[in-house]
Amino acid sequence: MLKIALRSLLHRRLTVCLTLLTIALSVLLLVGVERLRTEARxxxxxxxxxxxxxxxxRTGSVQLLLYSVFRVGSATNNIGWDSYQALAKDRRVAWTVPVSLGDSHHGFAVLGTTPDYFRHLRYADNRPLQLASGQVFSRTHDAVLGAQVARKLGYQLGQKIVLTHGSGEGALSEHSDQPFTIVGILAPTGTPVDDTVHVSLDGLTAIHEGWESGSASLLASSGVLAADESRAIPPPSSITAFYVGLKSRTGLFGYQRSVNQYPDETLMAILPGVALSELWxxxxxxxxxxxxxxxxxxxxGLLGMLTALLTGLNERRREMAILRSVGARTWQIFALVMGETALLLISGIALGMGLLYALLFACRPILRQVYSLNIGIAAPSLLEWLMLGxxxxxxxIISAIPAWRAYRLSLADGLSPH
Incomplete structure (x- = not known):
């Protein structure tokens, strides 16, 4: 019966190929969406x-996460430098990383920070940031680019770049009097770090001297405050946010409560994992x-397969009758149709998974470069196996309908002309 089933499928190879393709594309979309959903999360x-x-x-936890980590949106208010220093000196704190946002460069966010950013920031499974070339900024007007910034804009080490005051549609004024020199390019991370221009807090403070009103004053536009590495830069008056690493996780909620109840400013501290869950x-x-x-x-796709089977069955009534006439039993006819359908389904599922892995392999570099999305090429997960099963x-179950019809066909019905 297996040989008969294979020969029958080969005889109807055009219809079979179309049915296989329908099942394969359906499986590709079903499992592909699940894989993208899991990997995106x-x-x-x-x-x-x-x-x-x-x-x-103080704002919503998701909003704070979006602008401080994903560079989306803007802060409702800043944190005073004195408040930051007071909170950073808490005995429970192991390290802090201040970040200051607001400027841009050709649509990419500019982040002012300290060298501790590259020392303490982690991504994925506690992986540190690594430089693809160059070094971390050490002078006031040094810049370290994310991998995507360097790739999309075609920048190399040693080039000069000019930052733009503000972001979005309001980013019209350039700090052309104080250009930055690219001294480092980070390795790809698949995170917003790739789309960020990193400069020192001193550099960000220096280019904003004379911009207190939101636009360049006569002092700033005259060139008096032009880039000068020997000039003493005062500390910033405020920052956008700061990251905190504690000496012990047992002090987490205590320190969070201290920040939320800080008397000098209305601040809030969020747990990144909890905020990410809320965002999702x-x-x-x-x-x-x-x-x-x-x-x-x-x-x-499965209904299309059912339609193809029923249509093909109508054309195979004489074939079924001949099989009955040479001794095939009704249950064998039922098993023949079910066996053919099982072969179609298994082949279609295998083809669909093959297409999925081929697409993942081909599109993985594009997804990483364009969308900063790392898609792992791994064996199907338990949920994916359940979906395939x-x-x-x-x-x-659907194929039992044409199998039952084939079972019901009689010898006389198959041999009688209509």
Whole structure:
């Protein structure tokens, strides 16, 4: 019966190929959406690693996470430098990394920080930032570029860049009197670090001297404050936020409460992992919509297979009758149709998974470079295996309809002309 089933499928190879392709594309979309959803969530979770708290002006936890980590949106208020220093000296704190945002360069965010940023910031499984070339900034007007900034703008070490005051549509004025020199380019991380221009806090403070009103004053535009490495730079008056690493996790909630109840300013401290979970919950509707569309496409693919089987069965009534006439039993006819369908389903699922891995292998560099999304090429997860098993089971249940019809065909019906 297996040989007969294989010969029958080969005889109907055009219809079989189209059915296989339909099943394969359905499986590709179903499992592909699940793989992208899982990897995107993992990529979100990998953005910040090893940072216990993020402190900023009091606002929503998701908003603080978005502008301090993902460079999306802007802060409602800044943190005074004196407040930052007081909180950084707490006995429970092991390290802090101040960050100052607000400027841009050709649409990329500019982040002012200290060398501790490259020492303490972690991503993925506690992996440190690494330089692809050059070194960390050591002078006032040095800049370290993220991998995507350097790639998209074609920058090399030693080039001069000019920062733009503000971001978005309001970023019209340039700090052309104080250009920065590229001294380092970071290795790709698959996080917002790749799309960031990193400069020192001193450098960011220096270019904003004379810009207190939001635009260049006569002092700034005259060139008196032009780049001068020997000039003493005062500390910044404020920063956007700062990252905190604690000596012990047992002091986490105590320090968070101290920040939230800080008397001099209205501040808040958030746990990055909790805020990331809240952010993902906001995206859950879109996630569920993608899963629904993928499942719906799979159902359409299986219904297409059912249509092809029923249509083919109508053309095979004489074949079934001949099999009956040479001794095939009704249950064998039923098993023949079910066996053919099982072969179609298994082959279609295998083809779909093969196409998925081929696409992942081909598109992985593009996803990493364009969307900063690292998609792992790994064996199917337990959930993906369950989805494939459910696809096979549903397909076999659907195929019982044409198998039952073949079972019901009689010898006389197959041999009688209509």
């Amino acid at each position: 993992q990529s979100f979770a990998n953005t910040v690693s090893g940072t216990d708290l993020i402190v900023g002006a 919950q906001l995206m859950r509707i879109a996630e569920q919509a993608l899963q629904f569309v993928a499942a719906f496409v799979l159902v359409i 459910l696809t096979l089971a549903v397909g076999l």
